[in-house]
Amino acid sequence: MGFTTVAVVxxxxxPLFEASVPIAVFGERRGGLPEFDVRAVAAEGGPVRxxxxxxxAAPYGLDAVDEADLVIVPTWRRPLGRPPAREALEALRRAHERGATVVGLCLGTFVLAAAGLLDGRTATTHWRYAPLLASAYPRIQVEPDVLYVDGGDILTSAGSAGGIDLCLHLIRRTYGSQMANDIARSLVVPPHRAGGQAQYIDHPVPAPADGDPLGETLDWALRHLDRELTVDALSARxxxxxxxxxxxxxxxTGxxxxxxLLxxxxxxxxxxxxxxREPVERVARSAGFASAVALRPHFRRQVxxxxxxxxxxFGGPGAPDLPAERRAVPELA
Incomplete structure (x- = not known):
């Protein structure tokens, strides 16, 4: 079912950037593309600070939520701050009950959770706050490492870029890939990243205190990842x-x-x-894998x-230049 009226709550x-994500995707007038009626809603009345x-100066009140086909909560203040307004939560519940698609981007997932819309469902949020979401709302199955979760009538996403991905996914699933690609090209972002793709997170494992034999062993292992390291050898060290x-x-470490080690x-x-600029084969060996073939499944599974x-x-100045034909955003069918 399509949507034409979008309420952004x-x-x-x-945060200003996250608040602007759905407005940037759905609100800009682009020649040759359908136009959406995007309504910025002040959920707590008055100017939004x-x-x-x-x-x-959001020009709409919560009554605009009752008229929208698509309702998006783009973000939320610190999760442990004061709770969402009761009137806003009721408006979200009414929207869902009458068949509107409801979306929580980044910390907006916490608002949907407070409204009870995610109970018994799978959802995601920014990886930093995923454990807090899981502990505060144990009836939600939290997926901390994915970009977004499409539950059909309710969708949630990870951080700022994940919100863009989810909005483009909504365009793609409703209006087709060509429209999604055109909007992505206008925004100069990748046209499609699958929801199951991992958030790009550097998950550090807590290090033991300095002077602890275990901590010294782990520090040594980190400096010699190109070697064959067995658990028996590390325990002996x-x-x-x-x-x-x-x-x-x-x-x-947990x-x-x-x-x-992996x-x-x-x-x-x-x-x-x-x-x-090292070839992937050499990168694999430097990281302790037998070959690039051995690296790829573990890399894909984790990243x-x-x-x-x-x-x-993510390659910076030291990484290889891309071939010219791969620098442009691809025009996917």
Missing amino acids: LFDEI TDAGIAL ALMSRRTFDRRFRQV TTPTQW HQRVLHAQRLLETT GVSPTTYRET
Whole structure:
């Protein structure tokens, strides 16, 4: 079912950029494309005060939510701040009950959760706040590493860029890829990133205190990831039995030595892809993988894309230049 009227529900103390995401995607008039009736809603009445101190004169009240086909909460103030206004939560519930599509971008997921719309559903939010969402709302299955979750009538996304991805996904699923590609080209962003793709997060594993034999061993391992490192060898270096080493390791890091090593190898490969011109085969060996073939499945599983795609997206000045034919946003059918 299509949508033409989009209500963007804005709360006080929200980040300015995130608030502007759905307005940028749906609100700009672009020649040759359908126009949406985008209504900026002041959820708490009066001018909307952003976290930067800028006041926004949102021209609509909550009654606009009752008339919208698509209702988007683009963000929210700090999750542990004062709760959303009761009137706003009721408006969201009414919108969902009458069949509108309801969307929470980034911290806007917390507003949908407070309205009870996500109970028994899968959702996501910015990775930094995903554990808080899961603990505050245990009836929600939180997916912390994906860009967005499409639940049909209710959708949620990760951080700022994930919000753009979800808005383009809505265009694509409703009006087709050509329209989504045209809007993406206008915004100069990738035309499509799958929702299941991982958020680009550097998940650090907590390090033990300095002077701890385990901490010294992990520091040594990080400096020698290109070597073949076995758990038995690491436990011997820490002067511990394998059983004691495994137990202490899990207590300190929350994971197993094998999982930690694999994770650190992929992180190291990410950094090399970002900062060097080394071929993927050499990057793989420098990170402790036997070959690029051995690296790829682990890299894709952890990061969500292939090493080559990651380099194309995040490679800095030290990374290889892309071929000319790959620099433009592709025109996908």
